[in-house]
């Protein structure tokens with residue numbers, strides 16, 4: 195049962211609140227860098243977005259969706275688990291495509307592809323029940339973006355997506371929630387209860403992402419979510435570190451460091467996890 199999915203009632207999907215994300219088939223986070231530029235020079239979120247028209251593969255209607263302009267926003271840094279940190283915009287907010295008519299939602303990489311059987315499952319379990327609210331304003335709030343991620347996760351479960359797709363949604367949800375938490379922590383009056391709630395939501399999604407990618411590593415063929423074996427092992431090491439599965443993290447890191455085929459860049463990143471692991475274990 196996924197605590198993260200409580201709140202689906204707002205979307206009319208309370209029947210899916212107790213979804214077991216990975217159970218159906220047997221058939222420290224780095225602080226984001228603060229920019230030192232004066233506020234006036236930082237591009238506004240709405241200026242980094244445009245609207246694109248897409249055709250929904252589930253209901254066939256055409257709808258408009260907000261997309262960020264790749265290449266326009268400046269990448270400031272990347273967290274250990276690959277979350278990108280851009281200047282002026284949290285791009286993760288815009289990484290779910292959702293049809294405003296029927297509620298079909300997925301990450302862009304998966305959105306266009308639905309089999310007949312998947313379409314039927316989504317129509318019966320989501321489209322007939324979902325109640326979507328129109329968005330206000332030119333940008334998505336974190337709460338709006340979070341609803342889109344929840345909807346894309348239940349869509350993935352309903353259509354029997356591969357573990358890697360579900361894990362990818364959980365990973366990006368953890369990125370989104372981290373962005374939300376850092377925003378809350380940067381406020382003048384910090385709401386401690388909200389920060390704690392977001393931290394726990396982030397941990398739950400990191401845990402689910404880790405579990406899903408471990409399964410995918412065992413059962414799926416590469417590339418997995420666009421990653422080769424070394425990139426995925428690096429991501430698994432980072433997630434294992436974050437969910438405090440330190441033995442798994444150490445095993446994965448040493449596999450990467452002793453590999454004769456992993457490239458220098460991945461090895462350097464793996465070394466950074468190794469150092470953090472040693473520090474975390476000392477602190478235990």
Ligand SMILES: [Zn+2]
Nearest residue numbers: 250253293296
């Ligand atoms: Zn649709």
